[in-house]
Amino acid sequence: xAATPPAERRQRVWLDGCFDMFHWGHANVIRQSRLAVGGDPxxxxxxxxxxxxxxxxxxxxxxxxxxxAAVDYCKYVDEMIPHVPYSPNVExxxxxxxxxxxxxxxxxxxxNGHNAYEEIIKAGVKxxxxxxxxxxxxxxxxQRILDTSNKEHHFGKxxxxxxxxxIAEFAAGSHRPKPDDVIVYVDGAFDLLHHGHMELxxxxxxxxxxxxxxxxxxxxxxxxxxxxxxxxSLHERVLGVLACKFVDDVIIGAPWEISEDMIKTMxxxxxxxxxxxxxxTHGVVDPYKTAKRLxxxxxxxxxxxxxxxxxxxxxxxxxxxxxxxxxKKKQ
Numbered sequence: 001x002a003a004t005p006p007a008e009r010r011q012r013v014w015l016d017g018c019f020d021m022f023h024w025g026h027a028n029v030i031r032q033s034r035l036a037v038g039g040d041p042x043x044x045x046x047x048x049x050x051x052x053x054x055x056x057x058x059x060x061x062x063x064x065x066x067x068x069a070a071v072d073y074c075k076y077v078d079e080m081i082p083h084v085p086y087s088p089n090v091e092x093x094x095x096x097x098x099x100x101x102x103x104x105x106x107x108x109x110x111x112n113g114h115n116a117y118e119e120i121i122k123a124g125v126k127x128x129x130x131x132x133x134x135x136x137x138x139x140x141x142x143q144r145i146l147d148t149s150n151k152e153h154h155f156g157k158x159x160x161x162x163x164x165x166x167i168a169e170f171a172a173g174s175h176r177p178k179p180d181d182v183i184v185y186v187d188g189a190f191d192l193l194h195h196g197h198m199e200l201x202x203x204x205x206x207x208x209x210x211x212x213x214x215x216x217x218x219x220x221x222x223x224x225x226x227x228x229x230x231x232x233s234l235h236e237r238v239l240g241v242l243a244c245k246f247v248d249d250v251i252i253g254a255p256w257e258i259s260e261d262m263i264k265t266m267x268x269x270x271x272x273x274x275x276x277x278x279x280x281t282h283g284v285v286d287p288y289k290t291a292k293r294l295x296x297x298x299x300x301x302x303x304x305x306x307x308x309x310x311x312x313x314x315x316x317x318x319x320x321x322x323x324x325x326x327x328k329k330k331q
Contacts, residue, residue: 010039010040010041010042011037011039011041011042011099011100012041012042012044012096012097012098012099012100013033013034013036013037013041013042013043013044013098013099013100013101013102014044014045014046014088014093014096014098014100014101014102015029015030015033015043015044015045015046015101015102015103016045016046016047016048016084016088016103017045017046017047017048017108018047018048018053018057018060018067019047019067019070019071020053020060020061020062020067020138021061021062021138021141021142021192021311022062022067022070022071022074022193022194023136023138023141023193023232023236023240024133024136024170024236024239024240024243025132025133025135025136025137026071026074027074027076027170027239027240027243028133028169028170028239029104029130029132029133030043030045030074030076030077031076031169031170031243032102032130032131033076033102033128033130034076036102036128036130037099037100037102037128041099041100042078042079043076043077043078043079044078044079044081044096044098045071045074045077045079045080045081046080046081046082046084046088046092047064047067047068047071047080047081047082047083047084048083048084048085048086049064049082049083050063050064052083052084052085052086053086055086055111056086056110056111059318061142061311061314061315061318062194062311062314064082064083065195066194066195066306068080068082069195069198069199070193070194070195070198073198073201073202073244073245073246074243074244074245075173075243075244075245075247076243077245079096081096086108086110086111086116087110087116087117087118087119088101088116088117088119088120089119089120090119090120090123090125093120093125098125099126100125100126100127100128101117101120101125101126101127101128102127102128102129102130103117103127103128103129103130104129104130104131104132105129105130105131105132106132107129135160135161136160136236141192141231141232142315142319144228144231145231145311145312145315145316146315146316146319147228148227148228149227149228150228151222151228153228153231153232153233153236154218154222154228154230154233160233160235160236161235162235162238162239166239167238167239167242170239170242170243171242171250174248174249175248177210177248177249177267178210180209181208181209181210182207182208182209182210182269182270183208183209183210183211183212183266183267183268183269183270184204184205184207184208184210184211184212184268184269184270184271184272185211185212185213185214185258185263185266185268185270185271185272186200186201186204186211186212186213186214186271186272186273187213187214187215187216187251187254187258187273188214188215188216188273188274189215189216189221189225189229189230189237189308190213190215190237190240190241191221191229191230191231191232191237191308192231192232192308192311192312193232193237193240193241193244194306194308194311195304195306196274196302196304196305196306196307197302198244198246199302199303199304200272200274200300200302201213201244201246201247202246203300203302204246204270204272204300205246207269207270207272207298208269208270210248210249211246211247211248211249212248212249212250212251212266212268213241213247213249213250213251214250214251214254214255215234215237215238215241215250215251215252215253215254216234216253216254216256217234217253217254218230218233218234220256224279231308231312234252234253235252238250238252256287257287257290258271258287258288258290258291259290260290260294263290263291263294263296268296269296270296270298271288271291271296271297271298272298272299272300273288273297273298273299273300274299274300274301274302275299275300275301275302276307
């Protein structure tokens with residue numbers, strides 16, 4: 001009897017980066033890396049630590065453990081490798097058995113101004129470039145935070161336009177709940193999606209087998225948070241949530257108050273909220289009162305103290321320090 005031939009080895013694809021203020025644009029580059037090489041590759045993502053980024057570029061806004069978690073919880077990532085060098089070397093590629101290296105078309109340069117991938121390219125490691133995602137950047141998000149009077153990302157010329165194609169790309173792999181699935185529902189703004197949100201999703205998912213996340217529309221979020229909140233528009237926040245590995249489905253423009261009809265129609269067994277105080281808006285004192293009456297409400301502590309307001313304060317402080325340094329150079 002002839003021996004069964006060994007299964008073809010899956011290609012191992014490497015990406016790396018800072019992934020500061022991880023957003024849907026970062027997730028899309030990782031998603032594109034899978035498509036760029038074809039087949040069913042293993043996506044390995046290296047993340048630089050704070051010390052390495054400080055050496056090459058200057059301080060990050062998000063701490064290394066926050067960035068490690070954000071990448072690790074992205075559904076397009078198979079393996080997350082922390083503390084990698086800014087310029088990957090051949091030995092690192094051998095250690096992780098890498099076949100292909102992928103990067104966005106904004107190629108990184110090292111502290112000396114050289115292509116950070118020069119060594120591995122010269123060594124003959126296959127290198128592919130994928131286009132950066134138009135319409136989103138960390139720089140743009142920072143500008144929104146600094147200009148609190150600007151709401152053009154909610155409407156107007158700077159509003160992000162979400163297409164059905166983009167939704168389909170990010171929702172790929174999603175499936176309808178099976179008859180025996182235990183459906184868990186959690187809702188919120190999920191603005192500047194961060195480690196705390198992802199830990200909430202992870203712990204909520206543990207209550208059941210199918211997690212549905214409701215994302216509130218911009219108008220509702222702005223009513224209870226003011227200024228130019230949310231920093232990311234509804235469509236941008238939806239894509240960020242869809243890219244999280246614990247999320248099975250997303251309600252776009254979820255209702256503020258959870259009704260009995262919604263709970264029964266969607267067959268929701270658990271309604272989850274974090275430990276943050278519930279804010280009153282739309283004249284609704286407690287949007288979870290029905291879930292509490294039906295005995296399906298749960299409060300979960302993500303065990304992560306980080307909130308969007310803290311991220312904003314980091315941005316403002318970093319900008320102040322940057323301006324002070326520039327002012328001293330001009331003296």
